Amino acid sequence: xxVFCVIVFVFSFVFVANTEKDDEILVFTVATExxxxxxxxxxxxxxxxxxxxxxxxxxxxxGGNIKKGPGGGFKINLLKKxxxxxxxxxxxxxxxxxxxxxxxxxxxxxxxxxxxxxxAKILFGAEKFAWPDPLLAEQYPxxxxxxxxxxxxxxxxxxxxxxxxxxxxxxxxxxxxxxFFTKAYLDEEFRQKHQFxxxxxxxxxxxxNGAATELEVKVIEDKEANTEIYKIRNTLFYTDPLIxxxxxxxxxxxxxISNYVPNSWNSIEGCITCLKNQVSLKEIDxxxxxxxxxxxxxxxxxxxxxxxxxxxxxxEYPKNRIHLFVHNAxxxxxxxxxxxxxxxxxxxxxxxxxxxxxxxxxxxxRDLSLDYCLVKKCxxxxxxxxxxxxxxxxxxxxxxxxNRTIVAPMLTRPxxxxxxxxxxxxxEGYYARSNDYMNIVWNEKRGLWNVPFVTNAYLLNAxxxxxxxxxxxxxxxxxxxxxxxxxxxxxxxxxxxxxxxxVDFGHLVNPETxxxxxxxxxxxxxxxxxxxxxxxxxxEDYPGNFDPENAPKQPxxxxxxFPVVSRKFTSSLINMMETFGKWSTGKNDDDRLEGxxxxxxxxxxxxxxxxxxxxxxxxxxxxxxxxxELVFIGYYHDxxxxxxxxVVRYKPDEQPSLRPHHDSSTYTINVAxxxxxxxxxxxxxxxxxxxxxxxxxxxxxxxxxxxxxTHFHEGLRVTSGTRYIMISFIDP
Ligand SMILES: *[C@@H]1O[C@H](CO)[C@@H](O)[C@H](O)[C@H]1NC(C)=O
Ligand SMILES: *[C@@H]1O[C@H](CO)[C@@H](O)[C@H](O)[C@H]1NC(C)=O
Ligand SMILES: *[C@@H]1O[C@H](CO)[C@@H](O)[C@H](O)[C@H]1NC(C)=O
Numbered sequence: 001x002x003v004f005c006v007i008v009f010v011f012s013f014v015f016v017a018n019t020e021k022d023d024e025i026l027v028f029t030v031a032t033e034x035x036x037x038x039x040x041x042x043x044x045x046x047x048x049x050x051x052x053x054x055x056x057x058x059x060x061x062x063g064g065n066i067k068k069g070p071g072g073g074f075k076i077n078l079l080k081k082x083x084x085x086x087x088x089x090x091x092x093x094x095x096x097x098x099x100x101x102x103x104x105x106x107x108x109x110x111x112x113x114x115x116x117x118x119x120a121k122i123l124f125g126a127e128k129f130a131w132p133d134p135l136l137a138e139q140y141p142x143x144x145x146x147x148x149x150x151x152x153x154x155x156x157x158x159x160x161x162x163x164x165x166x167x168x169x170x171x172x173x174x175x176x177x178x179x180f181f182t183k184a185y186l187d188e189e190f191r192q193k194h195q196f197x198x199x200x201x202x203x204x205x206x207x208x209n210g211a212a213t214e215l216e217v218k219v220i221e222d223k224e225a226n227t228e229i230y231k232i233r234n235t236l237f238y239t240d241p242l243i244x245x246x247x248x249x250x251x252x253x254x255x256x257i258s259n260y261v262p263n264s265w266n267s268i269e270g271c272i273t274c275l276k277n278q279v280s281l282k283e284i285d286x287x288x289x290x291x292x293x294x295x296x297x298x299x300x301x302x303x304x305x306x307x308x309x310x311x312x313x314x315x316e317y318p319k320n321r322i323h324l325f326v327h328n329a330x331x332x333x334x335x336x337x338x339x340x341x342x343x344x345x346x347x348x349x350x351x352x353x354x355x356x357x358x359x360x361x362x363x364x365x366r367d368l369s370l371d372y373c374l375v376k377k378c379x380x381x382x383x384x385x386x387x388x389x390x391x392x393x394x395x396x397x398x399x400x401x402x403n404r405t406i407v408a409p410m411l412t413r414p415x416x417x418x419x420x421x422x423x424x425x426x427x428e429g430y431y432a433r434s435n436d437y438m439n440i441v442w443n444e445k446r447g448l449w450n451v452p453f454v455t456n457a458y459l460l461n462a463x464x465x466x467x468x469x470x471x472x473x474x475x476x477x478x479x480x481x482x483x484x485x486x487x488x489x490x491x492x493x494x495x496x497x498x499x500x501x502x503v504d505f506g507h508l509v510n511p512e513t514x515x516x517x518x519x520x521x522x523x524x525x526x527x528x529x530x531x532x533x534x535x536x537x538x539x540e541d542y543p544g545n546f547d548p549e550n551a552p553k554q555p556x557x558x559x560x561x562f563p564v565v566s567r568k569f570t571s572s573l574i575n576m577m578e579t580f581g582k583w584s585t586g587k588n589d590d591d592r593l594e595g596x597x598x599x600x601x602x603x604x605x606x607x608x609x610x611x612x613x614x615x616x617x618x619x620x621x622x623x624x625x626x627x628x629e630l631v632f633i634g635y636y637h638d639x640x641x642x643x644x645x646x647v648v649r650y651k652p653d654e655q656p657s658l659r660p661h662h663d664s665s666t667y668t669i670n671v672a673x674x675x676x677x678x679x680x681x682x683x684x685x686x687x688x689x690x691x692x693x694x695x696x697x698x699x700x701x702x703x704x705x706x707x708x709x710t711h712f713h714e715g716l717r718v719t720s721g722t723r724y725i726m727i728s729f730i731d732p
Contacts, residue, residue, distance in 0.1 A: 125205030146200025271447030680721030
């Protein structure tokens with residue numbers, strides 16, 4: 001591909017010799033610069049061995065602003081000059097297409113054969129809209145089937161007739177080419193004389209605007225070559241167009257289609273485009289690796305931020321090739337962010353921190369980060385939002401190696417269809433779902449996908465920042481939010497935006513229910529962010545409980561002992577309770593209970609008093625019940641029920657111990673929340689029938705014992721400090 005591009009660009013003003021087979025057809029396009037769309041055009045041409053002659057390359061565009069309004073006379077004037085030598089050669093056929101938004105999906109031979117069947121001397125593509133002058137619509141001949149109006153993005157004709165068409169009138173470079181051709185077509189005499197026709201049913205040319213829903217990506221198996229070919233089917237006219245033009249608002253549709261055609265992806269070879277233009281960092285010495293800036297944006301209260309930052313730190317890339325830029329807008333997170341910067345930040349080349357007190361808006365901070373990247377002369381810029389967890393430490397390297405202007409690692413909420421990209425766009429520029437969105441999100445299709453929008457995590461090649469003005473590349477675009485603005489600006493520049501799910505890169509946390517008014521808000525995230533919750537709060541040895549080699553510990557008869565929750569869990573639970581602070585009086589009267597009476601009262605706080613009962617019951621079901629089934633065989637109760645779930649506080653001057661009693665439960669769990677010998681002296685649980693005590697309890701370990709009959713027990717005296725335990729009476 002690379003070699004091919006070079007040839008085209010070097011000889012772009014010279015006629016490139018055609019292959020013998022396509023001897024009589026010359027393909028022209030106009031491209032003034034190398035955009036992603038133009039590169040795609042060339043790649044599709046190369047795939048079918050088509051050698052287009054590129055006009056105007058490197059020239060300043062003089063055709064007006066086509067996106068905003070009419071323009072394009074420049075194209076006519078360039079082509080006129082280029083085909084002048086052939087104006088008398090009736091054996092030459094001219095095929096003209098736009099360069100930025102066209103894709104070939106078949107060979108020229110096929111184009112020629114179909115063109116001959118039209119018995120036309122000039123054939124233009126057709127479209128649904130009469131543009132640029134809708135008032136001319138009624139002058140068009142009626143059609144019984146097919147699209148009625150002319151589009152000038154692609155046309156084909158014999159050289160003498162095309163030349164006559166181009167010279168029919170003078171046109172300014174900034175004049176409107178489509179209007180120019182429309183007038184010629186509506187001139188009945190000219191039309192008849194030159195057998196000037198429109199391809200109403202997209203037999204050759206498919207203008208996609210207004211027709212996207214008629215098109216289907218169609219798979220053809222090629223058994224011989226053990227591959228698949230993707231074609232486009234027009235389901236309205238039962239045709240298979242050969243040239244696709246993503247005119248006007250249809251650019252996104254063409255981007256979607258070109259994720260498959262002509263040869264981007266198939267289910268046998270997988271992602272073919274992925275392999276193009278890749279770079280390798282393997283042979284590069286550390287100190288010569290691209291200079292990276294990582295921008296971290298904490299714009300909203302975010303669960304599990306520490307872990308997110310830890311994953312940034314764990315990215316495998318030399319820290320002395322990374323500048324950090326951190327914007328934190330959330331006061332609550334200041335400690336975690338500052339700690340990260342103080343402890344880990346020193347390893348990086350530099351760190352710039354913007355604090356909540358600076359009052360910088362998200363838009364401004366993101367724009368500032370681009371400036372900072374330019375100042376630091378960074379080669380690549382990785383933008384990360386606080387909800388983006390890069391679990392794969394290779395992510396940064398892999399994204400750099402992918403070598404795209406902008407590429408996002410696909411991140412999803414685990415088990416959800418929520419992701420950091422959009423497959424499609426509404427006409428207003430908002431979210432729409434593409435046909436393949438689910439296949440991509442669930443990794444049924446893996447590859448590199450051209451999409452209209454990415455967010456939360458993406459790598460930007462800094463050449464983009466140098467190529468365009470900062471007034472074109474920024475996070476401001478009307479009232480849209482920052483990333484929507486950013487992507488809209490990139491789309492306006494025809495920069496292709498990619499998302500990759502070639503491998504698993506990571507996931508998104510869900511911040512929707514994160515409530516900073518709670519003490520220990522992350523503890524409440526057991527439902528929304530299960531994965532992080534488990535990683536932070538479940539004991540690292542928990543899985544070992546199920547190892548058959550590993551008999552459960554039994555400190556007393558039928559009293560089992562398991563590591564279940566982490567130290568972070570135990571200290572967080574204590575903090576939740578102490579922050580709430582309304583410990584019970586330890587009297588028999590207890591208005592929190594249905595009967596209003598507690599026979600063996602403790603100083604405690606119930607889980608429902610801190611709004612954590614639902615969470616605790618889920619915890620019992622998911623983590624405790626399987627342990628019970630392991631040791632009390634044959635008892636099966638799912639979900640476990642528990643009405644009494646509470647944290648008890650023992651201290652010498654309050655309640656130091658608890659008299660012997662039975663629990664009203666089938667079985668009880670008793671979780672040690674702090675460390676004997678460090679946080680308190682004494683304490684423990686004595687099972688009277690067996691004269692057996694457990695005193696060396698370990699934080700995060702659960703004691704599990706039968707409730708009603710055999711395990712009469714007492715709480716041993718705490719002689720100094722404060723002891724906390726968490727109790728549940730399961731299946732009362
Ligand atoms: C990286 O991408 C650019 C732009 O597409 C291309 O010009 C360059 O050749 C690519 N690098 C490699 C090593 O392929
Ligand atoms: C990315 O930047 C490097 C220079 O750092 C450049 O060589 C490469 O072509 C760029 N790739 C793209 C896709 O722009
Ligand atoms: C109970 O155990 C303790 C220590 O193990 C022992 O000193 C005591 O005599 C035992 N009591 C009875 C009644 O067996």
